Amino acid sequence: MQVVRAEEMYEWDRKAIEAYGREGHILMENAGRTIAEQVLRDFSGEEKFLVLIGGGNNGGDGFVLARILRDKGKSVTAIQVVPDEKIKGDAQYHKEIYEQSGYVLDSLSEEDWDRNTVVIDAMLGIGVDGPLRPPFDELVEKVNASYLAKVSVDIPSGLPADEGAEDFQAVQADITYIVQAPKQSLYLDDTRGFYGEWRILDIGLPPAASPETGCRVWSEEAVRESYPAIPASAHKGTRGKGLVIGGGHMMPGALIMAAKASIRAGAGLTTAATVPAIVPSIAPSLPELMFTGVTETDGVITDIDAGILGGKDGVAVGVGMGRDPRSQSVVETLLTGTEGRLLIDADGLYHLKDLLSSLKEREGETVLTPHIGEMARLCDKEIAEVKRNPFSLSKSFAREYGVSLVLKGPATIITTPGGEQVVETSGNEGLSKGGSGDVLTGILLTTMMQHSSMKEALSNGCFLHGRTAELVIERTRTVYDIVPTDLIDHLSLTFRTME
Numbered sequence: 001m002q003v004v005r006a007e008e009m010y011e012w013d014r015k016a017i018e019a020y021g022r023e024g025h026i027l028m029e030n031a032g033r034t035i036a037e038q039v040l041r042d043f044s045g046e047e048k049f050l051v052l053i054g055g056g057n058n059g060g061d062g063f064v065l066a067r068i069l070r071d072k073g074k075s076v077t078a079i080q081v082v083p084d085e086k087i088k089g090d091a092q093y094h095k096e097i098y099e100q101s102g103y104v105l106d107s108l109s110e111e112d113w114d115r116n117t118v119v120i121d122a123m124l125g126i127g128v129d130g131p132l133r134p135p136f137d138e139l140v141e142k143v144n145a146s147y148l149a150k151v152s153v154d155i156p157s158g159l160p161a162d163e164g165a166e167d168f169q170a171v172q173a174d175i176t177y178i179v180q181a182p183k184q185s186l187y188l189d190d191t192r193g194f195y196g197e198w199r200i201l202d203i204g205l206p207p208a209a210s211p212e213t214g215c216r217v218w219s220e221e222a223v224r225e226s227y228p229a230i231p232a233s234a235h236k237g238t239r240g241k242g243l244v245i246g247g248g249h250m251m252p253g254a255l256i257m258a259a260k261a262s263i264r265a266g267a268g269l270t271t272a273a274t275v276p277a278i279v280p281s282i283a284p285s286l287p288e289l290m291f292t293g294v295t296e297t298d299g300v301i302t303d304i305d306a307g308i309l310g311g312k313d314g315v316a317v318g319v320g321m322g323r324d325p326r327s328q329s330v331v332e333t334l335l336t337g338t339e340g341r342l343l344i345d346a347d348g349l350y351h352l353k354d355l356l357s358s359l360k361e362r363e364g365e366t367v368l369t370p371h372i373g374e375m376a377r378l379c380d381k382e383i384a385e386v387k388r389n390p391f392s393l394s395k396s397f398a399r400e401y402g403v404s405l406v407l408k409g410p411a412t413i414i415t416t417p418g419g420e421q422v423v424e425t426s427g428n429e430g431l432s433k434g435g436s437g438d439v440l441t442g443i444l445l446t447t448m449m450q451h452s453s454m455k456e457a458l459s460n461g462c463f464l465h466g467r468t469a470e471l472v473i474e475r476t477r478t479v480y481d482i483v484p485t486d487l488i489d490h491l492s493l494t495f496r497t498m499e
């Protein structure tokens, strides 16, 4: 499924009409009917609906919806919130059908907020532009202050469809019925909450007319299709020889988690390059792991011998490495001394900031896995700006430096060096604990050694991580007490769903 910007949604609509013989008012009938049917499924009791209808096509959907709910014998108070002259085109067509069906449009009274139980917000859709003008500003406030269940059509009124919006006033929906395809704002930290629960409803726009947005949502089906099976003839050398570099005196745990996750995710041979002093504490609990030394000073990794990189199918650097400036040379050696797939995370990203020109010149495939704060630092932006524009900032960074980017968060955005994007939304708030990222790094090290397509490797790895968190919470833990090592121990829950 594609993630769309408003402009792309309009293009889809336009193409359906101009090139695929669809009529605008039929598309509107389909949209309103599909949503009405879902409303009837979700609210099957004695609800009393207050439908607020705006002046654009979102309002047009509202006329259809109000008619169908009335046809089904529901109690409906339908309010056109703008003057008659604002209703045009397909919306006017459906307003006429509504009226010819013998149904009336009511005027809004204070009692409507008390005697109804559900407000259906069909005021503004993806065409919203700038700060809300009367009467929408006041109505949005009233909707939000009311005790009615709040249902939004396509998008909560006032909320922009696209990333980038700074100041907006919007309906805080309990449920949003999204028309045809998710909009970018569904995946941004500052806007996703306005949607409440949400469903994407297929209103029958021809798939062939859909625009190539270059951004899609990763699905369980995509994972099943693309996750490589282990051939019966596999041996340890064919399943990936990985190297994890990190873990100073003060943060051995990060290295342990990444290495263990890589092993559990299915790597053939995993080696850790770390300060020798911590090896005795790790080795007994992780007998599958091999070790190689590094140059250290005061417990800080200050250099690696490029020889240890030979024969490796993938290298991950940064977990628990620390930010001592003397470790920067390690990242530099990797950028210049490796040809294979290289993943840079955590403190590795910190050091990378001063090495961006080497990153640009690197020929091998590089993966960066920043969270929002690390991304902000990498691209010299405020955190708030990255939060507002994660799609475009990721795309420009990935293209400029020729890297794959995994911008982590509740909706992780994966971007290829060519600018293609995937949104991966598995996981839950239980992952907001130190160490979740280290586990992800280990998993991604393995998937990137086992998939030929880097996009699939990263999307599938993020899925493996997030879906495991979901399954662990269904079975044993809660979002409060789940810890990153639970993920490592329960990867089999997710693998089993992929068989």
Ligand SMILES: NC(=O)C1=CN([C@@H]2O[C@H](COP(=O)(O)OP(=O)(O)OC[C@H]3O[C@@H](n4cnc5c(N)ncnc54)[C@H](O)[C@@H]3O)[C@@H](O)[C@H]2O)[C@@H](O)CC1
Residues within 6 Å of the ligand: 009, 010, 012, 013, 027, 028, 031, 054, 055, 056, 057, 058, 059, 060, 061, 123, 124, 125, 126, 127, 128, 129, 130, 131, 132, 133, 134, 136, 153, 154, 155, 179, 180, 205
């Ligand atoms: N593929 C599609 O694009 C489809 C879209 N449909 C519906 O059509 C909607 C988009 O329709 P429109 O383009 O007419 O957009 P809207 O329904 O959002 O209406 C835009 C109109 O609202 C007013 N407006 C915009 N910003 C405002 C502000 N800040 N304050 C006050 N008034 C403001 C303006 O008069 C503008 O023309 C979608 O959200 C969806 O509900 C469906 O009917 C069918 C298919």
Ligand SMILES: Nc1ncnc2c1ncn2[C@@H]1O[C@H](COP(=O)(O)OP(=O)(O)O)[C@@H](O)[C@H]1O
Residues within 6 Å of the ligand: 346, 370, 371, 408, 409, 410, 411, 412, 426, 427, 428, 429, 430, 431, 432, 433, 434, 435, 436, 437, 438, 439, 440, 465
């Ligand atoms: N609220 C959340 N909902 C879903 N996933 C989350 C949430 N918080 C964190 N995550 C996931 O957990 C991981 C955290 O990574 P990171 O911030 O690097 O953690 P750390 O460095 O502490 O190990 C990422 O994969 C991120 O997508």
Ligand SMILES: [K+]
Residues within 6 Å of the ligand: 058, 121, 122, 123, 124, 125, 152, 153, 154, 155, 156, 157
């Ligand atoms: K709406």
